[in-house]
Amino acid sequence: MIRQAVLPFALALALAHAAIAQTTGFGNAQDVKAPVEVTADSLQVDQATGLAVFSGNVLIGQGAMRLSADRVEVTYASGDARRISALQATGNVTLVSGQDAAEAQSADYDVNSGNVVLRGDVLLTQGQNVLAGETVTVNLATGTANASGRVRSVLQPGGN
Template sequence: MLRPLLIALAVLAAPASAQNITFGGMKADVSAPVEVASDNLTVNQTDGSALFEGNVVIGQGEMRLSADQVTVQYAEGGQNRIQSLTATGNVTLVSGPDAAEAQRAVYDVEGGNVVLTGDVLLSQGQNVLSGDKVTVDLATGAAQVNGRVRSVLQPGAN
């Protein structure tokens, strides 16, 4: 996979403890419907959740999130409104030219934020950024990276 090469390149860059970035393509229409596809679905009426397993793909506008497993928490008072999604295992988030990989992602649908944790790797064109935790505001594309931040920025790239 491309990940070991990108991580090796990222190690060469100067580390920082936290970095704010604009991840321009990592935007989503937070008012668009959320579509979920998977191999299996288990619904828990008691706690208002649904567990999607196997080849899970979630789409909202131009954004795509894929993972091994995703738990959907519905808002109180109605299972038609999604409150949050928690994705685990081989998590990939793609929007336009931007992409992110992580071990876990929590998407606060109502707030329009995604928090990625665990060996997070972001790429925007040839630029690469890694860290322990990345928070992306999908309405603005602004992101904050925390933890052992490493970056590889190509000269002349935006």
């Protein structure tokens, strides 16, 4: 039963990482067929509500991509426990791929809209380039991004 809940989450996460890498330039191309490993201190699954919660030292890895957070909540689509409708990572969220990294206090991914919203002391780094703000929203479908809340950017001349 737990395996049924973890597998769809891992697949959705792999697709989300690949989409983020392709649309935002974050990291190098990811192998979406690489295995996804999730470790946490605990996992709670409630099939009645369609909710799975990984908590305590959550680490999700696929190839060179790593996501860590204090807690990751997975919401399944109504009536389909194999389809993810949303992911929410909270507390010390860090996403790393090679030299590229994103940090925030929370990250919400709405699968239907394709929006990923990073909130709370957001810091994005790509090589020596830096973007900081209180909230950064990325639309995976359109490849657009919006940063707000005292935005600060440091761009190094000549690329990364």
